[in-house]
Amino acid sequence: MLTRKQLELLDFIRVRMDRDGVPPSFDEMKEALDLRSKSGIHRLITALEERGFIRRLAHRARAIEIVKLPEAMEKPGFTPRVIAGDRPAAPQPATAIPVQVHAVELPVMGRIAAGVPIEAISEISHHVAVPGGMLSGSAQHYALEVKGDSMIEAGINDGDIVVIREQGTAENGDIVVALVEDSEATLKRFRRKGNMIALEAANPLYETRVFPDHMVKVQGRLVGLIRSY
Known part of the structure; x- marks a missing residue:
């Protein structure tokens, strides 16, 4: 029970x-x-x-x-409390119907540090196919290979491929690709505090780094993740 x-x-x-x-x-x-x-x-x-x-x-x-x-x-009598962010599971069809999944080829722009920042990434290393439903509208997207373990508590592991929606702004709590001082790129959770920007890790072994807002440029927001087992 x-x-x-x-x-x-x-x-x-x-x-x-x-x-x-x-x-x-x-x-x-x-x-x-x-x-x-x-x-x-x-x-x-x-x-x-x-x-x-x-x-x-x-x-x-x-x-x-x-x-x-x-x-x-x-049982029909079980009705758990509604939790913000939840949605009910879709009903299962009586008969399995084959569904075609639309895939899009995205450029993998090298490796991104989920740890201390590394040099900014600008060269395409290869391409990867991602489900079209992972992408939003007509926005530009690209992919990066994760290096490091600072985002493991957000479910992002070393070697994962992250799918990034290209944009220059972010909301507090978004996981973003941030360019620091026009030379270092890193994958972190974004927090704005006045005229300062905090780049937060999702691993207690890494400290939050705080910069004046003019030193940080958002390069894109995380919208998906691909993992090979």
Whole structure:
């Protein structure tokens, strides 16, 4: 028997994995369940794992696999609290219908540091096919290979290919390609604080770097991720 919070967390993880292909971060889980600290999420995750509903993979960030769902989720009476950012899973068709997926070739503009910044990237190394649904409208897009582990708690690992929408502005919380002092490029979470810009890592081993806004130029925003296993 699971508690209400355990059921809510399991359903939140399930919906986010169906939508994004990767589980949410502990910070996202904490905000979704309106908990004060991540320690509460750790306890809920541990309880779900001990009861055999999920499995955590060692040495990988955000590596959670749903093993089974409780019977309560299959019953009509189960109605978990609506969580901001969720959407209901699409109903499964009675008969499988082949669907053609439109793919677009994007240039891979070399490697981007998810760690300390590296030299700015400007040369195409190769091309990669990405689903057309990952791209937005008529905007220009490009891809980068990730180098480093500073964004692992955002589900971005060393060697991943990130898909970037080319744009010069960002909202707080966006993961962006930032050009620092016109010479170094890095992949970080963007925060504006007055006339200062903070580039935040998603790994406690890396410090947040803060610059005057004139020293940072947004080169694009993360819109997708491709991983080879």
